[in-house]
Amino acid sequence: MRRRPDFRKCCVAGLALVLCGVSGAGMAQDASGSHRGGTLKLVASGSAGTLDPQINYSAQYIDLFANVYDGLTGFRKVRGKGGNDVVADLAEALPVPRDGGRTWVFTLRQGVRFSNGREVTVADVVASMRRLFRVGSPTAGAFYSAIAGADLCMKEAARCTLERGVVADTERRTVTFHLMQPDNEFLQKLAFIHASILPAETPDHDVGNVPATGTGPYRVVSYDPNGGMKLERNPWFRLWSEDAQPDGYADHIDYSFGLPDESAVTAVENGQYDWMYDQLPLDRLGELGSRFTAQTHVSPHPVAYFAPLNVNIPPFSEEKARQAVNYAMGRRAMVIFYGGTALARPLCDMIPSAIEGHTDACPYSRDADADHPAARWEAPDLERARQLVRESGTAGQKVTVVVANGSVDLAMGNYMRNTLEEIGYKASVRPLSPGVMFPYIQNSSNHVQISLKSWAADYPSPSNFLDALLGCENFHPGSDSSINMPGFCDRTIQAIMDRAKSDVSLSPEQTLALWRQADELVMRRSPIAPVIEMNVVSLTSRRLGNFFYTNVYGLLFSKVWVQ
Structure with missing residues (x-):
């Protein structure tokens, strides 16, 4: 495998861009909770479409949804190679596959609640997996077609039941997946955002601009695709796994849409916003590398x-x-x-x-x-x-x-x-x-x-x-x-x-x-x-601390704080 450039040294890129160091200030972890509170302000040139976590396939919202929704499994939310690991999320533990990799039995955690206060049940898991096919999730075929009954679901979504493929035992709080053939990446696929567990009553159609109810530390409280989005703490969230779903630092997240990339760079430099989603314009890279080095982050990413x-x-x-x-x-x-x-x-x-x-x-x-x-x-x-x-x-x-x-x-x-x-x-x-x-x-x-x-x-x-x-x-x-x-x-x-x-x-x-x-x-x-x-180049405000980028997600919003 080809070695990555070493960004611990100053490196000179096109147009005399100089970027020194992978990160800016605030990389240290905060175990005391002293940074809890405040409003994280994000900006992008536009919204990314539907709020449906089982349909939206944009990096812009997938990274956001990682703080709002959970699956049975999740990716460890740590920096470096450890972020590639799959861990138990809404499941109590990662199961050992049976029947040559064709059977997986998950036990659901007790006491996890949606942001509306209702406890998550095995019926929600079954309904969420079925909904993937009924709403035409873009990864339904690629990721979940090995589930028994998925072939019918792909042909006739309205008749999809997965009754042979996803079986719940309410008394034991288990959900058993039966696969038609083994899948070496099944746990990773269940960790992807499209396999988020939603309430069973979530409509079997694209929810559009209406946020679906989730289990993560934040919930979406308003959304205007032409203007912005607001998130606040999920009042029912209680930490069950720091690796799978850490608690958030900021109390609120405000996401503004409609600011062109050139203007967004200036706004983040001036502290009006804490982070911009869009690609940094080429003509601003030299300026960032020379004047805003501590706020400019170069992160490896596949x-x-x-x-x-x-x-x-x-x-x-x-x-x-x-x-x-x-x-x-x-x-x-x-x-x-x-x-x-x-x-x-x-x-x-x-x-x-x-x-x-x-x-x-x-x-x-x-x-x-x-x-x-x-x-x-x-x-x-x-x-x-x-x-x-x-x-x-x-x-x-x-x-x-x-x-x-x-x-x-x-x-x-x-x-x-x-x-x-x-x-x-x-x-x-x-x-x-x-x-x-x-x-x-x-x-x-x-x-x-x-x-x-x-x-x-x-x-x-x-x-x-x-x-x-x-x-x-x-x-x-x-x-x-x-x-x-x-x-x-x-x-x-x-x-x-x-x-x-x-x-x-x-x-x-x-x-x-x-x-x-x-x-x-x-x-x-x-x-x-x-x-x-x-590699991904990110610009943050001076007040944003603990810049947190993983191999799976972009900026992990729940892990950063604002001064």
Whole structure:
């Protein structure tokens, strides 16, 4: 695995950016509770859509929901590699799988209450798992299709019962999951936010702007997608596991929407807000590195930019046209747009270096191909790309690149447009607000040919980048929750991924070998063009302490305090 840059030393990035140190002030833990209280103020250029925790798939709200909802399992909320660990959350303990990994029995904790005061029951667990399919959760197929009865739920959501797959015993307070085949990542999938346990009476439809009731230390009390969101303490929350769901420091969280990224940087510098969600504009990085070093944080995270290529409509229904985009991708230029080599690196496959299974070998570099890949990405091969466009018969066709309207994404999108023009297409860019853009590019009815999207791991596994984004079960035509944005399905590749997910006889090394094989075959078919992998740069106010970033979540709001 490639070594990360050492941010303990000062590192010089593009445009003379200087960022010294991973964190600002306030890294020490506070065990005394002296920092409890106050209002944490967050800002973003826009909202991220629905408040439904089983539907929303934006990093912006997933990180927020981690402080509002709980599943049977959760990820340990600590820094470093320990944050990858799964721990018991609403369950008393992690169960030992039975029947060769096909049966999992969870015992529900006693005394945990929703924010409306009602105690959580096993009936809520059963209803929540069933609801995943009834509301069309974007990960229902990718994460939970192994549950017995899920096949019917995927075909006819209204008839979904999971009566054979999720069985409750009220007297013993147990919930038993029966799987059709073993799932090596089942505990991680139950820890993901879409498996949040909600009250059984939660409607079986997208709750939209009405917050669902949760069990975490905070609850949403108001939401205006055009203005902002307010959260306050859940009065019924009592700490049951510091690892799974720590108590919050701030009494209130105010989240404002509608401030452009340039203005948000200035507002956080001035202390009007404590943290901004949006990508920091490239032209402000030098200023932050020189004048606001203590407030600027560089955090490693398994996250990447990629370009989904719609395999079902021209021009990228032609494999050679898709390969042309991979050859033409100016990955070094994209690194510069993101902030330079201290913050980003070219990515030539679908497994980032933060995830086991990554390889630096690159078939889409100058003077390389699938049979003779380069040791690493060196430069684009525009002549090869032009040749492939001509051979595909798609030269001269119109192509629209859909991107988010932030300054970094828009700069990348304009560069992609210019590149597409260079290799033979008539290209244009369509910028959309981030909250609109993600569901828009997922819906095949919008006929998006190519787009640019960043993607962070739901949990650290190659499956999050291969099966989640390119699995056959994750393409849902006409749906805003179709995370297989290219509409790609290769049964041979799918069989390899399915074995990697379910064969409990394999060693970890053998499992990784299968993921590498799937990755290699995916890149030959080119339904997607990897662009860069990057670290995350965050700006906070002077009054924010205990900056807390994990491998799974972005800023963990319950762990930071305000002076």
